[in-house]
Amino acid sequence: MSSTICFRAGRLVLSDRIVDDRRLIVENGRIAAIEADRGRLPRSIQVIDVKNSLLTPGLVDIHVHGGGGGDFMDGTADAVRTVCRTHLRHGTTTIFPTTTTGSPEQLRAMFVACREVMDHPGSDEARIAGIHLYGPYFAPDKVGCHALDGCRPPDPAEYRAYFDTGLVRIATCAAELPGATQFYRLAKRAGCLVTCGHSNSTYQEMAAGFRAGLRHVDHFWCVMSSVDSLRARCGTPMQAGMEQFVLLEPEMSTEVIADGCHLSPELLNFAYRMKGPARLCLVTDASRAVDMPPGQYRFGPESDGSWFVSDGDVGRVPDGSALASSVAGMDRMVRHMHRATDAPLPDLFRMASLTPAERAGVDQDVGSIAIGKRADLVVWSSRLQVRQVYQSGHLVPSSSKRQPRSTSSGVSPV
Numbered sequence: 001m002s003s004t005i006c007f008r009a010g011r012l013v014l015s016d017r018i019v020d021d022r023r024l025i026v027e028n029g030r031i032a033a034i035e036a037d038r039g040r041l042p043r044s045i046q047v048i049d050v051k052n053s054l055l056t057p058g059l060v061d062i063h064v065h066g067g068g069g070g071d072f073m074d075g076t077a078d079a080v081r082t083v084c085r086t087h088l089r090h091g092t093t094t095i096f097p098t099t100t101t102g103s104p105e106q107l108r109a110m111f112v113a114c115r116e117v118m119d120h121p122g123s124d125e126a127r128i129a130g131i132h133l134y135g136p137y138f139a140p141d142k143v144g145c146h147a148l149d150g151c152r153p154p155d156p157a158e159y160r161a162y163f164d165t166g167l168v169r170i171a172t173c174a175a176e177l178p179g180a181t182q183f184y185r186l187a188k189r190a191g192c193l194v195t196c197g198h199s200n201s202t203y204q205e206m207a208a209g210f211r212a213g214l215r216h217v218d219h220f221w222c223v224m225s226s227v228d229s230l231r232a233r234c235g236t237p238m239q240a241g242m243e244q245f246v247l248l249e250p251e252m253s254t255e256v257i258a259d260g261c262h263l264s265p266e267l268l269n270f271a272y273r274m275k276g277p278a279r280l281c282l283v284t285d286a287s288r289a290v291d292m293p294p295g296q297y298r299f300g301p302e303s304d305g306s307w308f309v310s311d312g313d314v315g316r317v318p319d320g321s322a323l324a325s326s327v328a329g330m331d332r333m334v335r336h337m338h339r340a341t342d343a344p345l346p347d348l349f350r351m352a353s354l355t356p357a358e359r360a361g362v363d364q365d366v367g368s369i370a371i372g373k374r375a376d377l378v379v380w381s382s383r384l385q386v387r388q389v390y391q392s393g394h395l396v397p398s399s400s401k402r403q404p405r406s407t408s409s410g411v412s413p414v
Helices: 076-089 105-117 156-164 180-189 203-212 227-234 242-248 265-275 330-340 343-353 353-358
Strands: 003-011 018-028 030-036 047-056 059-064 094-097 130-133 168-172 194-196 253-258 279-282 296-298 306-310 314-316 323-326 377-380 387-390 405-407
Touching: 047 180, 047 323, 047 343, 059 076, 059 156, 059 279, 059 330, 059 353, 076 094, 076 105, 076 314, 105 130, 105 156, 105 203, 130 156, 156 168, 156 180, 168 180, 180 194, 180 203, 194 203, 203 242, 253 353, 265 279, 265 330, 279 343, 279 353, 306 323, 314 343, 330 343
Parallel strands: 003 047, 059 094, 130 168, 168 194, 253 279
Antiparallel strands: 003 018, 018 030, 047 377, 047 405, 094 130, 296 306, 306 314, 314 323, 377 387
16 A cells, blocks of 8 residues: 555644645655645555545543543553543544552553553554653542542652653642642653642642643643632632632643533633633543443542442442543544534634643644644544544544545545
């Protein structure tokens, strides 16, 4: 098969606009040209006709725990591959395996398993671009559905070992914990996107974190400080917290779980309008219950992770009193954000691809349709259903809902 491929696209979604009747030339897995769809091509070029569809960059998920029955914290290469295969079918071509709370041994096993898959990637798996060190450095009163006994303040001896692997690209710590600013400084020196999550921190604690390198807050409005929660912690006068700091500080970014269960349309549109597409990411925060039947599952390590219940739409803690992660892929986040907000399609897909890639520092390689980047592409129907997924220009067979028309003659069949 030719190493040069041409995608004939009816509607092509770039980072800031949609263009019609263009073709992408892909050479050796990377985008070599974006040009008007005119003129004949050499017969040696394989042509893939997606003119009746929407062509976008592959999606980038910076906060994801599991799917297909596996969780990254299971600590095996098989589980990691299961999760990566599952999310690739939903349009995620670049993924950041995300830790939960757990023992140091469990986190180390997760790192080893991810390294093995990164070193020997499968053609039907989302590509791992790095690890999101999320748990275990959470505030005990904001642990959410994570196991409380695996939660702890940051220990330099522990987290230095994680950074020394070179795998961590995103690093989270609650800003009010002792040693948080030291953690942030080291994470910044390691080149990470530095984040705060599962936190009941005040505005002043966030400001101290910002001076140390903090630039992002995990899943906005979920298990984070509020005026009410800070009144219980700090008394009066009432305090500003994470929400106010993110909204007031232009350099801060955040993320939303747009599954239709975590946040109302009004909150999603408010986040989009206030932060804009360059500072707001779509994430799944997905559990192992993605593409699985309703039932009871472990969140985090299969051996001793906390139990949650999936009803097929969302996860909840067993007594139903709180949410417990999403059970959906990035394609659902895209569809619901489209329905819930006034974001145009270029902004919508930017929040699911280029913005997370920029924040995680991988935008030179992925996140948009641009010359020199990987030809990681998703073909969508007019209803924003995933039709096909391509990695480095090659179709992922398990992703295809309808085979594209393809020919090596330079002219697509009628």
